[in-house]
Amino acid sequence: MTQLIQALSDISDDYDALFCDLWGCLHDGVVAFPDAVAALEAYRDRGGMVVLLTNAPRPRAEVAEQIAKFGIPESAWDTIATSGDAARVALFTGAVGSTVFHIGEPRDEGFFEPLAIIDNPVKISRTTDLSQATGVVCTGPFDPSADPTTLRPILLEAKTRRLPMLNANPDIVVDRGDRREFCGGAVAQLYEQMGGTVHAFGKPHPPVYDMARRRLAEAGGSDISDSRILAVGDGILTDVKGAIGEGLDSLFITGGLAAADIHLKGVLDRTRLDAFITNEGLSPTYALGMLR
Structure with missing residues (x-):
């Protein structure tokens, strides 16, 4: 039973x-949550290590710059692992061929920068003509405020041409301030429903956890066993599901994506939490309204 x-x-x-999630736990896409930052700083002061594990489809350097602008200092974390970096490993080892059609925003251009850790990377070129593409890379919708079904004509052509999709962000939605936006997972979900093939990276899929462990080791935590790692996040189908699949304990932050389902008058409600967990079929080890 969840504690x-x-x-x-x-x-x-x-x-x-x-292994701590970012969006919904440490910030809302606009500003940092001060109590959450303080909790991580206190944890590190006591000797703990923090890997920021995010489904952002961007390189970790770009994520570090972004969260600094939100007000999350380097004193709150040790290293960063992103779904973008995990997916880039697959991209530059040829997972979707060498000529790709990109679905995503211009701000995700950094995704196509080669990774130094890949020897003899595949040379990737991009095309706006699906008939010339060997695969599709999705970092998110072209317009995160629009319903992903607007992409159906593009996805239908891609499926007809049997193009595999590399999805760099499995999240379905995020809340940017008080506005909900669609993510790459929503596009990939639609493509799969249409019969397309998707290679997914990021939580809850194993590659990003492998990267998180490598980053933890690089930061000095090579001797930390899985039994001493806690996954923290607000996504039941990403953070909690991924943790369960990896054999990690999890701390479910209920005041993020699931707040409307679990909270009553702004406070975590045990009855609603139990109903939510039962419905999802995924039981986190612990639950907390907001990280603090």
């Missing part, structure tokens, strides 16, 4: 490292 806690400090002594 309710009042703060991260209630259980922090049981874990040597956190």
